[in-house]
Each structure stands twice: as structure tokens, then as C-alpha cells.
Amino acid sequence: MSAAGPCPEPIAQPLARGGEGGRVNGAGSPTATPDPMALAGVCASMGPPVLSLHAAGVTLGATTALTEVTLTLHRGERLVLVGSNGAGKTTLLRLLHGVVRPQAAAQRQVHRSQPARGGVLGAMVFQRPFFLRLSVRRNLRLALWLHGVPRAGREAQARLALQRVGLEVLAERPAHTLSAGQQQRLALARAWALRPEVLFLDEPTASLDPAAKREVEALIDGIAREGVTLVMSTHNLGQAKRLASRVAHLEGGRLLALEPVDRFFGAAVLPAPTRLFLKGELPWTA
Amino acid sequence: MDGMTPNLTPVPTPRHGARRLVGRLFAPAAVAALIAGAALPAAAQDRFIVMASTTSTEQSGLFKVLLPAFRQATGIEVRVVAVGTGQAIDTARRGDADVLFVHDTALEEKFVADGFAAERRDVMYNDFVLAGPKADPAGLRGSDVAAALKKLAGTPQGFVSRGDKSGTHAAELRLWKAAGIEIGAQRPAGYRACGCGMGPALNMAAALNAHVLTDRGTWLAFRNRGELSVLVEGDRRLFNQYGVLVVSRAKHPHVKADLAQQFADWVVSPAGQAVIGQVKVEGEPLFFPNARR
């Protein structure tokens, strides 16, 4: 289903392929014809492709966590994944990042022309960040050491990362004594310190209080403005609206909709499950 | 603004890191290993031989007197591995001992015949006794052990056998045969084979208030007699001969034959025999030296 051009994949995913016996929502919903002017505007602003998935699927044990996902990640974009619990958002993040394998190697493709920022391809902030029983600073230095940064560089970059997220006062504290919000920021610092081209975030503000939520969101926004490509999952549609350039909706391991953010929350003709999802999540919408 | 509580007292930082791991786990262990290592090779420098002997001989306390005397006379240390006679002979057969000191003449002669030793020599003897409940429910008291065993077989009274191919066990089987009883086929009602050493067998007999055949040496040293006492003794068939054999270099070239020979020579010499005669428990001599000149 790929096509040439700056936006290779269709914006709305067909609901069923021939032979799979039926559509996801029964009532059916044809692929929408994208508005060519809006399409051109969105696609022109996106950078070159960084990662792409071609009908990728992921099987974890006995379950199929993802099926037939096709999308291309462009440099500089902010892709936000939404969907209910168990829809496959985390698996998709892990697949894009590379810690989980697709059913066939060809389904995931890395376009590594020149690494824009001189660091790693991707770094991920997991839903529950894991730290070794070390101090905050040592955890950062370990991540840098794992990527071959020499000793002098490690100290400097660790300090920089801590300053970036505002944790330098806690540098000597054992990492596991930090609060949830502080740990999230530390995880962010750790990922950022590796100068990733793509930053993956799995519901980064899910367990935080409103104040911490705002701080972390601001940090993420700041990082994106530096040119880092973002792929983030969230339950918070308001957050999606604030941060995303494109939104993807997942359900049952399938990618049901993929639209630029204003179209997703505005004019786009979305598949019925996506419309239902939006309705369910935005109680104040009529 | 960043969610930190203002007046935070610094938490004492536990030591982190892989280097600390080395310090915490491996250093004490390494120290322990060094101490052990220092201890282990030291022993190899003394002149010593390994003697395979029986538990009854060791537990009688004989070696506590005999071996220091030998060491004083020759400077040679004797390391005793005390196991059942069968195991002791097997140990010597494998070449894991330099000298054999057991009490089963038949097996000793076979050992010589098979070429594992040049000769066997008599060293000393003691006797076996039949011990049983003081009250003597089976009416065995006397000095005819075969008759006693025959009587015992007809009653439900308990009898504990070592059942471990030891010298004592071999003697016990011979005595049952003398009483006309084939233990394999005609096991008496109260017969219990424990497959164990003399001490545990006595423990069991004391606990069950049963009869047991034991060598006098172990009996005299045994402290857990319960209601048991000696019922039958003095029968010529209860005679228990000890022999010493030097493991032959022909079969095991590494054996310390010369040092072992010194032991064998000393233990049958007047000096050694005198020491053997001195070993007493509660005023009674344990063994009777009978080495031939």
C-alpha cells in the first residue's frame, strides 16, 4: 500500500484487506479522499523518513499484539498514539524503537542517512522507568558509558542532562528514592543525554499529578523544539492536541486512523471506532 | 516548581557500583579463602601415612594412645580413616591407604592372596560379647554363644545386626552358622539389620532393648547402654583377631611402603605390644597383644 511522494502512506488505513472476512466496525467506512491542499501542506512540512513499518505485525507469545501496521516516521514530526488500554500503543513504540521484533525483518525499515544529532537513533522513556541501585548521576553516566562516551564526556553530558530537567540538586540521591515525577524527569534526562534522533515516550505523564504533568509536558515540548522526532502515547487527548503534529489511533492491534492533528480533531472523516473513541474520551464534546 | 520538598536532609548514600560489589562480597570471601589456602598445604610437609582401619578400633580409644607413641618413636604421623572393615579393605585395595589394620582374618588372607599385601601379621586380639537386656528375657546368660543364639532365634526377642560387611558382621554370621541358622533363609523374628557401625548398632539395641553382638573394646567405651549388659562371654568362638598389612608397592607404586613398614614393624615389636597392653577402660584391658615373634 505504499505510494511515491512525500507522504507515502495513506492517511486513513483501510479497515480490512480482501480475504480477511469483514471489516472491523461492520458498518464499514471507506478510505477518505484526503483534501489535496491540506495534504500538501502537512506533508511538505515533514522531514525525510527516519523509520518505516510495512504491514508490520508483532506476536508476543500466543497473542498477536499488532497487525498490518504501515506508517512512516518523518524527522521532526511529533506522532502521538492514542487508543484504549491494550490497543497496542506500547507494542508499537517498542517495535519502532527496536526492542521488539516484527514477524518478518523486512517489515521494519530504518532510514539512516546521516544521524542528524550525532547520537543514537532512538531512546525510549518507558511507562515505569527502571533505574539501577545507583545515584541519579551514576545512572546517567551508565547510559552514556553504554554508548561509548569517554569519561570526560560522560561527566559533562550527565550534568547537562540533569540541568536540562532540573534535577541537578538531586544528583547524588539514590535513583529509587525519587518521587514518580522526578523519576520520569530522570528517565527523560537519560534518554535526552543520548542525543537521540527519535524519542519514544510511553504515557510519560500518566501517573503524575497536574503540576508534574505540566512540567514534564513542557520538557517534552522543549525537546521536540530542539529538533528531536517524537513518538509518544497518551491517554490524555488534550495533551495529544497540545503536542502532536500527527495523531494515530490504535485499536485491537491495528492502526485505524493516522491524520495530522487538526484534521484528526477537526475535519477528517474518521473510521467509526475512532469517532466513538474520541466521543468517549471527550465528554465535553457534544 | 519542580516538585522538590524544600528542606531535605541528605540521605546517607549507600555505596554503589560494581567496585563496591567486589569490596563487599569478594573481599571477605577472598580473605577466608586465603586463610584456608594457607592452612591446606602445610600438612603435606610432615611425614605421614594413611591407615585404613575400622570404626570399632578407633572408637575403642586405642589409637589415641598407640599413634602418639608411634609418632614419638619414629616421627611418623598416622592418619586414620576409620570405616567399616569392608570399606577399609576396599580403600586399601584402591591404593588410597598405605597400611591396613582390621579384624577379619579371612578377608585379610584374601587381600594377601590377591597380591595387595606381601603378608599379614597378628597384632592383638579382643573378644566379642553378646549383650542384651539386663533382665535376660530369653534366658541366654552363659558362655556358649551358639546355644544362646539358637535359643534367641526361637523367641521374638530383638537382635540388632550391623549388616555392613564389617569384621563384627562377619563374626556374627559365623556364629549364627555355628548355631545352625542360615540368616539369609531363616531370619529370626526380632532380627534387625541396620547397615551401620558398632556405635549406632549399640544405640539402636539400647533403644529397642534388643540383643547385639559387639566387640568388648567398643562396649567398654560405649556410654549409652540403657538397660543392656553382657549376657554371653568367654566362648572361644568369640575370639576377635586383629591384623596389620602393608599395602604392596607392586600394585600401587605410590604407596609409602617404607614408612608403612615401619609402622607394621613397630606395632608387633615389644615396644608397640607394650603400649597396646596399657590401653584400659575402667581398669579393664581393651586388647591383648599377641604378635608372634
Place this chain on the structure above:
Amino acid sequence: MNSIAQSLPIAWSLVTAADPQLVAVVLLSLRVSAMACVFGALLGVAAGAALAVLRFPGQRGVVALLNTLLALPSVVVGLTVYLLLSRSGPLGEFGLLFTPTAMVVAQSLLVMPLIAALTRRLLVSALEQGGEQLQSLGAGPLLRAGLLLAHERLGLVTVLLTAFGRAVSEVGAVMIVGGNIEGVTRVMTTTIALETSKGDLPLALALGLVLLGVVGALHALLALLQARRGQPVEALA
């Protein structure tokens, strides 16, 4: 019951008198078992870590075999090592039988499967928590294992203490390969066995109490060191 009651004052007098022979026996017990734990750990931790983190065909079978070896009776280990080290055996030329070295060898083989199985369990659990994130940070499988072992160092201490307990309390292996030679290979457990077979039960029990007391003192010392460093005690369990 009488013997048990008698054993307490005997145990006390043994400790206070500090008979040099008894002290030597206790020290030998501790040294042999400590060395066995060191060697058992060198092999066991590596094996357990490898089993936790590597994937290879037949892995489940190896894990099942490892768990089966936990039920290996100490006397069987002793017998096997005896046959190996005997002069008539393959390694006889080293003359190691009936020496403390043989006892260390036997006990090392005894505790190695225990250390491997417990380390594997520890690491599998740690990998479930943080394995993927370490992978995300760029650590390969062996590095993940190493980092998580250092992360779970307190758990490892418990593993080693468990192995030490197994080693210092066993009698079957050291009896056969050591020969219970007075002054050379006699340790606490073989002394207890000897006194039992001689019928001196109160003394045997008393020696048992002394053994427990010595190991207990060791653990108390460790707990004290942990407390001084500010580690929570519950982290040990």
C-alpha cells in the same frame, strides 16, 4: 529428652573452655565451606546468569536438570568425588583424597547447582523488571546480566549465605572424601556424627549447638555491617 537438657550446659562449657582442638575443628569447617562457596560461586553465578539471559535450544531441559541437581544427596556427591580422586581413579595422581582440598572440591560441586539455580531465579526476576529498558539503553545480553547482578547484590549475598549454610551443615560429602581424620579432615559435622556413633549423644547435641552458634554469630556480624551502612534489613530477604 534428658540428652537435650544435658546438652545445653555442655555446649556452654565447650564454648567457654575454647579447647584448641575444638577451635581447630570449627575453623576448618568454616574455611572449607567458605572456600567451597567461593569456587561454587565462580561457576554457579556464571552458569545461573547465562541460563537467565541466553536463549539456546534445549534450555528448558538444562534448567530442569539444574533443579534436579538441587536434590543431589551430599553423600552421592562425596562418593563421586571419592571415585574421581581415589588413587585408582582418573585424578588419583594428585593425591588429594583424605585432605581438606578434597573436601573443598566436594562441597563446591555440592553448592554449585544451588547457587546457579538461585542466581538464575534472581536474575530472571530482575530481567523482567529492567531487562528491556537496559536493552533499550544499548546493553547486550551479557552486559544486562552483569548490570542486574550488581543491581541485585543484596540478593546475591543471600544466595551465598544460603549456599554456605548448605555446605557447613552437610556431613555426607566431607565424611567420605575427607575420611574424618583427627586433626586433618575432621570438621564439626563429622565430629557430631562420630560422637553420635560412639553413643555420646549429649556431646553430639552440644557440638550441634556450637555449630549453630558459630554460624549464627557470622550472620549477626553481617547484619551489623548492613545496619552500619544504612541498608534496610528487609532487602536481604
